[in-house]
Amino acid sequence: MTTTAPRTRGSGHGLTYAMLGWAVAYGGLRLVWTVGPPPEFPPFGSDLLGFTGWRSVALCLVAGAVTVALDRTATWRPALAGLAWIVAGALVAAAAILLPELVSLLLFAPGPSFDPVAFASRLGCATGAALLGLAVFDYQRRTRGDCPRLLPHRPTRPPTLDARAVGTLGGVRGGGRARHPLRRAGRGGLRQRGAGRLHHRVGDRSGAGRCAVAAGAGAPLG
Template identity: 30%
Template sequence: MHAPSAPVPPAPVPAAAASGGTPPTRHRGVWVAYAAAAWAATYGVAALVWTLTGRGYPFWRNEPDAVLHGVSPDVGAPVFAAVLLATAVAALAMAGRHAVRLSGLPRAALLTFGWAVSAALLAVVPSANALALTGYAPMLIIGAPFGWPPDVDYSHVLNWSMANEVWCMAGGYLLGFAVLSWQRTTRAACARCGRRPGADGSARILRWGRRATLVAVVVPLLYAASRLAWLAGIPLGITDDMLRELQDSGGVWAGAGLGAFAVVGSVLTLGLIQRWGEVFPRWMVGLAGRRVPIKLAVIPAAYVAPIVVSAGLGIATSSAIWHVAGYSKALVVTHMLWPVWGIALAFAAYAYHLRRRGACTACGLGGAQPAGLTNPDS
């Protein structure tokens, strides 16, 4: 006879979760704040040298819109130097085990500064070129070996200005993660997941997540409708003369490519609230029935959301767009909805992440799924 096996003990609950104290801090925030500080210090010093020497860093020559659309290098360089050097100090104050512990007004001031700089790097510094390049990327990649689209100078497409925008977005993400981790730890929450023992503030976000998703689906379709109509020979929002010019130059095909990109984006966004956005559908051979990785949906949304906001802000602040011959103001308004699109997309992706995430590997909290929602990933 075999002795009866002993019952399997339950998984241990992390001490922080059981005691109600601050959860463990082994997470990306330990290093990301140092990385954000290094990024800001490097760029801040370079901008300071630019300010003092008058050299056109980082473009080797002064360009009217070198740093920020509508801001001259003479103004932009010292502003970047001052703000980013202050950002480096703020990021160090949020870094590691010796991060400052603030509360009340000082904490709110530091968070406001950190989030404002992160938002500016992500959604203000990039121009509409970042969104345009993203939309044209499939056509450029596929057509490059065949010389299509014709007359494309890639040295002007992938230039120093675009490199600076990408670099600033990278810094914005680093700083955003650093600020988010510090914000969580200073309110006695897990720096990795934001949960606190006995408290769950995600219910309201989940309720609004569906509405935000629908907004993020509809707005790009408004843009796509006009571009696809032009390809079909319908002058939606433009004059007949302008449509003929686009047809003669081949511009309708470029517009249709961007419209198709917007439609695909809308469909993928809809997946944030659909079953096939969590489990690969049957027709996807080799993947059918497998769970969709959360990051596969969240990372593209996190990239697209800020550049959509930036492009919309650029259009909204440009007076020239209202005076384009043959272009109706109704179409301009659809472009001005892009900031709403970007904010809604970011919110929808965050709600999707909250809904599907499982128990936190750092603090052990979570894992229970609200009623009416599918089971989260483990």
Template identity: 45%
Template sequence: MVGAAPGSAHPHSGGTRPAARTRWAWAPWAALCWALGYGALRIRWAVLGPPGFGVIGTDLIGFTGWGGVALCGAAAAVALAQAAGRWHRAVEVAGWLVAALLVMACPLLLIDVVGLLLPGLGLPLDPGAFASRGACLAGAVAVAAGTRGYRSRRPGGCARCGRTGAAVRGERLPAWAWWAAYAAVAGCAARVAVQWAVGFADAPLRAGAALAVFDAGFALAGSVLPLAVVHSWGWALPSWLPLLAGRRVPHRLVLVPAFAVAGALTAYFGAGTVQLAVETATGTWTESEGLPLAFYWITMPAYLVWGLGLGAAALARHRLSRPPCPACGR
């Protein structure tokens, strides 16, 4: 059962609106500069042809050629609307949509990061493609930051935090957060189970110390991390730990990796699931590594459930543990 207690708005919240808005004033202009610069590069590649981009052969997914140019144009239009106009729901929705599409366009950045952290795995890494994907993600951050600031202009919204309505503070995590955390664990378990069924002999990663580190991180991110988000031992260390018993676990220690893993999994395997669906529907799917189509229809959604579940649980914990806004008390 979730308890809640209404709060009251800060008596000086109205006076902080102009000053608080300056906190995000830079973001739309940063997004516009990014869109013009990166967009110019995408135009050049669309006209003259892109670089080879190594083994994979592409930097972005779904937005290559003029599609990448169009995405940059959409980011520029959103940034200008946010910088110049009053709040409109369509502009805010467009901002979140463009930011999400930019993230979905660079899912291969996950492979790049893993390859950089664990070079012994033998994952392909092209510097030009890595830089382009990183730039695309930077654009997503800029657009999201601009939209975050833009939503503070909503009628009745706090200029500092953008929240509306009465201040409501729950006493414990909602039931759906627990379901989400255990769904993440189930998604990871399903991924391991299907790999167990087909065998590990043809796994694409090189064996060695790097693979052992990767497997350990994989297991922790799919079991301990989701459960730490919701269980009491993820908030305060259990009593059986010597010297550390009862010590509070910093929320960022759990939430930063939770959001990072959730975002990476959701972006990469969300894009992969969409691509798989298109190829299945159009009959263009080709067998890879000797594995059947059914294998991918289990693993891709399993990863996606893992990412979405972990992200939802982390969001619930963040909303419960965040301090009240100093401007409005929400």
């Protein structure tokens, strides 16, 4: 099931342009090193791990293409997001030596095999991974919402008034004395119940009087 969300301008296109610029610059550098004589970087002979030569160029091209696909897709596609995360993870794995080098630089103890050019290349590869990760986050925010853990928004129905309440409001506007519809109905019911009881009592008394008159008429006079 795919969901759509209104697209926000600004950050998404900026990330796409930055990622394309990175793909052109860093991919061009990898292309130059692939076509020409490749430099030797101790201690592994290469600046990246696993992605050397044309594989590094292809990785840059795939990263740029995935970023463009994320920017132009307006619906949530799990396969596209998964592919983007795989490419970002490949870029991080290729620059895995960057972490121990950063620690050695923070401790002011770089090893004898430290090469500034290789360090800059690994830093550039990690930068591409960070940009691609931000692009995936922006894609998820656009298509799935800022906070997926929140409950979906449900539209609320406006409160409605029944016919009695509308009539009461009309009486107030017309200058008449308004009463609560339930209270008015309750008072009417009480009046009807009281009238029924009174009629029943009067009927009982009139019947008893008639019986007394009839009994006196039938008795002998003294």
